[in-house]
Amino acid sequence: MKFTVTLKEVQHISNLTVEVDLTKNKIICIAGKNSVGKTTLVRAIRNLSINNTFQETAAPYIFNRDSSITYSFDDGREPIVFSYSKFVNSIDTKQNIPSDIRGLITVELPIPHGERFNHFQRLAGMDEQLRARISVGDYNTPNDLIIFLNSIYGGNRFDSLKEILIGRELYYFIIKDDEQRYYIREDYLSSGEYFLINLYKQFRKRTKLIVVDEIDISLDASAQVKLVEMLREYCQRYQVNILFTTHSLALIKTLLEGELYYAEAEELEVKIFQRSYNYIKSIMYGFKGxxxxxxxxxxxxxxxxxxxxxxxxxxxxxxxxxxxxxxxxxxxxxxxxxxxxxxxxxxxxxxxxxxxxxxxxxxxxxxxxxxxFDNIEMEIFRAYNESPEFPFLKPIEFHGGSDSKRAKSLFKMLLRTQYDGRNITFGDIYSYLETRSEDGVRLFKNELLTFLNVPK
Structure with missing residues (x-):
């Protein structure tokens, strides 16, 4: 199933369309300069399941009477349209959004609205239940999550991680003392560690599309690089897609063909293209590569x-x-x-x-x-000697003993010769070469372009 979101007249964006094929189960990274509209896109995606996203997370007056966000699916269902409402001074919809659509996507925003930055009191109300269960050893070891975290951070510091199921939710903590049952709740871990645990939860829930704005912001460069490897594996294992934005060159460099995209503004229209690492490095940071x-x-x-x-x-x-x-x-x-x-x-x-x-x-x-051809100079030499249709008609004096040396001499002399009222150029010679073997040149050029472009 393909999911498409289209923004019109939202903040400084006149038009932006993004399509995600949810059957691919892959990584999608969007890079781009500040203020191009990446966070606005993420907010728009979140708004499908949490309809007051813009009221909670964005500045007022970013909408006008022409503003709209449309969510489309290629499974035949009617598109969901949020349009401007003067009563809330924002976008709103009168359509019913099915629960399966609301549960299709989960979104993590950056500072100050992301879950990874607002967790310090998240589990305070659960502490009594956790303490009681931990005191009697009523917990399990989440081996898969331990592998996930240790792979990203290195070492074995998460070997003492435990989990407890309360209601329908899993809660995590690290046992620091087996006898006293002293523990650290997941919400008291670093923001990066807490973020990765919650990201893992979303994979386990098989949320079809996970969207994360500024995925690198709470992780060091080494963790970012290792995270990409794990995300690629987990997308396939749990049949999930993850779309994220980043400014991290360390992270971008690890991405494979088909995973990296670049958002750029053409006047007020924002377009997202698949780009290479070195293109983005040059455009965003001015580094050559x-x-x-x-x-x-x-x-x-x-x-x-x-x-x-x-x-x-x-x-x-x-x-x-x-x-x-x-x-x-x-x-x-x-x-x-x-x-x-x-x-x-x-x-x-x-x-x-x-x-x-x-x-x-x-x-x-x-x-x-x-x-x-055997080589360029020799092909021109043969044409000069053999073809009555050789276009550069003026007799040319050139020197050299062997055919190879005479061919090189001819090539140099051609570039000093007048033809049709002007000097002969490399382009004239190369264009003529194509007439000597049109199919061969076409195949040769296609081989070069295949190497220089992403396979279609």
Missing amino acids: WDRYILTEDECLQDYIEYLVSNETCFYKFQVIYIGGATQVIDLKNRNIEMNCFGEQQHVLAVLDGDQVGKGYLSDIDNVVFLP
């Missing part, structure tokens, strides 16, 4: 690759680097496995001239693409 690397033989091939993809929209930020010689390219690619100078091996592509196809040193080497 690359997601993909293309290693190739020489500067000419580097220029040709950049020419082919220059007018294409590539998902990943990339860098093309010429090394000097095919064997050196593969040597550096192999050394990357040990040195990790370019990151993960699948993020590095070797592009070689076509005359290297079938060479023995390439056996068992992954991520290698070949030019559809």
Whole structure:
């Protein structure tokens, strides 16, 4: 089932639509600059189950007569619409919201409205019942939760965690002294620890969509990184989705393809796109970085690759680097496995001239693409000598003994030659190359774009 929320004329947002496929059971992270509308989106999602969310958590006068929030599901049910009501000076609905919809989503807001920051008196009224049950040893050991917390924080400090079922709710505490039964209730743990316990509870309840604003705010960088690993596992185990916002680069860097999105404003319309880590790092923080690397033989091939993809929209930020010689390219690619100078091996592509196809040193080497010609200079040289349709008609004087040297000389001379009233450019030459092997160039370009984009 797909869940869609659409905001119109809410605070500074004229339009924002977010769709979540609840069948995916995955992580969805939304990053973005401050004030782009991330928290407003989270409030809007929470408003579906807690209808006074905006009255409790937002500043007044963020709505006007054109304001609305629409919640849609693709299972055939009627959309739920909250529109402006002058009686409450906010949005409201006259529709009945089914209990199964209210229970579908749980939301955790940031300071000062989040549960993790308002828990110190939460269990005060339960203390007498807890004390009585603990005194007679009437409690259990939540092994799965202990593994969850120890995995995130490291060590074994949660080994003494216990749970008690009172009514329909589970309550947690840490036994500090087995004889005296001295204990620490969950609401007296740190805000991060308490937050993780409550997050675990939501997974156990199999709430279909868990939404957390500023998930990193009460966790250190190490815990953030380990939390992502556990969330990925728990989403699959409990058939749950988790959508969260963050500003943490440490956390963002751990996310996989399809998990990371970026919210950006185009005038007053906010759009959310799937983006790469280095795109977000550059836009939000001004740090430069690359997601993909293309290693190739020489500067000419580097220029040709950049020419082919220059007018294409590539998902990943990339860098093309010429090394000097095919064997050196593969040597550096192999050394990357040990040195990790370019990151993960699948993020590095070797592009070689076509005359290297079938060479023995390439056996068992992954991520290698070949030019559809022996090499660029030699293909131009052959065309000049063989094709009566070679477009650059003026006779050209070039030097060199071997065909290879003459080809390089021809290429340089072409760039100094007038054609059709102007100097010949790299673009003229590269465009002509396509006529020599249209299918080969098309396949070569598609291989490059496949490497530089998320699979469709």
